Amino acid sequence: MREGGVGNAQLARTVNRIGGELGVPLHYDKTAVSHWLKGSLPKAEARPAVVEGLSRLLGRPVTSSEAGLGDVAEPAPPDVVSGVVDLGRADMAPSRRAVLGAGLYSATLAIPQFEDLAGRTEAVSAGRTVHIGMSDVSTVRTMTAKIADILDELGGGHARPMAAAFLVNTVGPYLRADGGEAVKKAMKAAASDLVYLTGWMAMYEREHGTGQKYYLQALTLAGSAEDHVTYCRTLRGMALQASNLGYGNKALELADSAAEAAPAAGPRLVAFLRGQQAHGAAMVKDRRQAFARLRETEEALSRAEGRNDAIGGYDRAAYEFHVAHVMWELGDRAGSVTALRRSNRYRPHGERQGRVHATGLLATRLLAMRHVEESCEVWGRFLDDYAAISSARGDEHFATLRRGLRPYRRLPAVRALSTRVRSVERLKAA
Numbered sequence: 001m002r003e004g005g006v007g008n009a010q011l012a013r014t015v016n017r018i019g020g021e022l023g024v025p026l027h028y029d030k031t032a033v034s035h036w037l038k039g040s041l042p043k044a045e046a047r048p049a050v051v052e053g054l055s056r057l058l059g060r061p062v063t064s065s066e067a068g069l070g071d072v073a074e075p076a077p078p079d080v081v082s083g084v085v086d087l088g089r090a091d092m093a094p095s096r097r098a099v100l101g102a103g104l105y106s107a108t109l110a111i112p113q114f115e116d117l118a119g120r121t122e123a124v125s126a127g128r129t130v131h132i133g134m135s136d137v138s139t140v141r142t143m144t145a146k147i148a149d150i151l152d153e154l155g156g157g158h159a160r161p162m163a164a165a166f167l168v169n170t171v172g173p174y175l176r177a178d179g180g181e182a183v184k185k186a187m188k189a190a191a192s193d194l195v196y197l198t199g200w201m202a203m204y205e206r207e208h209g210t211g212q213k214y215y216l217q218a219l220t221l222a223g224s225a226e227d228h229v230t231y232c233r234t235l236r237g238m239a240l241q242a243s244n245l246g247y248g249n250k251a252l253e254l255a256d257s258a259a260e261a262a263p264a265a266g267p268r269l270v271a272f273l274r275g276q277q278a279h280g281a282a283m284v285k286d287r288r289q290a291f292a293r294l295r296e297t298e299e300a301l302s303r304a305e306g307r308n309d310a311i312g313g314y315d316r317a318a319y320e321f322h323v324a325h326v327m328w329e330l331g332d333r334a335g336s337v338t339a340l341r342r343s344n345r346y347r348p349h350g351e352r353q354g355r356v357h358a359t360g361l362l363a364t365r366l367l368a369m370r371h372v373e374e375s376c377e378v379w380g381r382f383l384d385d386y387a388a389i390s391s392a393r394g395d396e397h398f399a400t401l402r403r404g405l406r407p408y409r410r411l412p413a414v415r416a417l418s419t420r421v422r423s424v425e426r427l428k429a430a
Contacts, residue, residue, distance in 0.1 A: 091164035157390025192221035248283030360397030
């Protein structure tokens, strides 16, 4: 704490916030930190949050032993296939998902470089009796696309356990199977897409530690497959995760790394990457860079042709969503709301999960601007989609809806909306 100039109250707030990221309530204050400094220990389930809090505040990894919380033996890192299967097995049944220590997001994590990952999975994929071919690669690609469709229509709460089960029961054995070098490389590339998608769903469901672990496994598989595209898309997903958690510098660093990892990217992928760079730049209040990146995003998108693939695709709705983030971060609230409305107009009808988040965000921002009746109208559209999906992000917006409208409960528009809210609550509880 002396090294980083960290005060007692600052550490307490950081630890509480990390607990909140995982839905684990922690309510420490500066007095509790004073007790720790005198030799008492925080409760066991909070100690990983204390270590991660110190790491974030110092901007470097801090070990449990270094923090004076005991020497916790770390298990040896598994090979990538075992890592993917272990994550998937914990994810197959939501009731068995990992708790605080295993699901902790690290803001100081070192990211492996693409050049360092080639060949990492060779030792575990050789010498097996099962033989795979390109038809098996096609099976993984097709299932990944189908899971992405289910995600869009019904939400991550339904799609992610399916992805996890497929990773454990099918993809894991495929990755350990024998086959020609071209087939094995193609299988690792296909698997990295699915692992990336599963990590994205975990992130979207606010299980950030689990999402980060999936992302790291996707990076390793993509690097081993020499798949620059999935490697850089995964880094971009990690940048989005950092931005969701409020780490602007980390978000920009990861977004820039993603762009640098894709030197031969097509225009749609360039737009996908530049848009995230624009958001990161806005978070650190670099107005010039943020708007320059938005111009590059729009120009690249105008040159994009062909099918907008479900994983890592980028369209006009996504571009306007990035515009909205940039405007909000730079203080233009009205401009952000206008861009969100444009984003929703461009959003495909079947993309229900994305629309739930976008309408929830629009309604929240309208409410923050005290445009209560407009907010109620948008909340109504949010409820239309929210009632039909399973999404932690949607649940978060729903909680914001109930909490945010309480001060205005006497207004007719709010009273009418409250009736619908109660109806949706009963539906969700049934």
